[in-house]
Amino acid sequence: MYDMPIKNTSALAANSSRLRAVSSQLRAVIFDAGETLLAPHPSHYELFARVLDERGYNIGTEVVEKTFADMAPSFVAVMDRIAVKAWSTSREASMDFWGRIYGEALERLEVPDPNGEIFEALYERYTRYDSYRLFSECIPTLMAIREAGLVVGLISNFEEWLEGMLIEMEIAHLFDFMIISGKEGIEKPDPAIFRLALERSGIAAETAVYVGDHPRLDFEASRAVGMEAVLIDRKGNHPGFEGDRIETLDQLLGLLNLAYLQEP
Secondary structure, three states: OOOOOOOOOHHHOOOOOHHHHHHHHOOEEEEOOEOOOEEEOOOHHHHHHHHHHHOOOOOOHHHHHHHHHHHOOOHHHHHHHOOOOOOOOOHHHHHHHHHHHHHHHHHHOOOOOOOOHHHHHHHHHHOOHHHEEEOOOHHHHHHHHHHOOOEEEEEEOOOOOHHHHHHHOOOHHHOOEEEEHHHHOOOOOOHHHHHHHHHHHOOOHHHEEEEEOOHHHHHHHHHHOOOEEEEEOOOOOOOOOOOOEEOOHHHHHHHOOOHHHOOO
């Protein structure tokens, strides 16, 4: 039910792409998960607003979105501001991290939560499989890369339940390996998590490309261990980014000289 036709995006492949020069030795494509392959559905902000509405606080999605934007431009920026070094390596670390973020958001929204009941409801909602959806081009793109004979992998800062969700979404079998921070106890941008993936896959760094949505945690961190990298910028937050950048996963095929695998 997640498989949808892939779009023709041959016009996006940039002639200056670094990947064109290394495509002949490419052996593996490794992906981030959140905001790369999947995302909260209908959106992070709407889920938050729904939980509040269920408890009598009719605040609205736009107000919730503005509140989070006022806190910081991204959750990673919030993580840096509150000096959290690891948030996805265990359930306890995750609850501490999201407790701080959601607690600040609730305070700004003037929603009292003295017993933590609303936070627990928010955390439960965001850890349900049905609160996430794959992006429509995800499965066709992964299948096309596998058809080209390349290794497909995953490195994600996510709790260990990500693997179960990917199985439920009928996508886990498309990965030759999965490195999930909640299972391994290390998370990006630690070079160790990238090296672990390379070790388990038997792939040399210079023959792998990593695709993720964050310039520092994904692009810079993977390049630091010798991998090539592509930034996926679905919302156009990084228009001046200096490096390979795509807006949807299917555009990756053009960068990898695999556009011939796209459906017309």
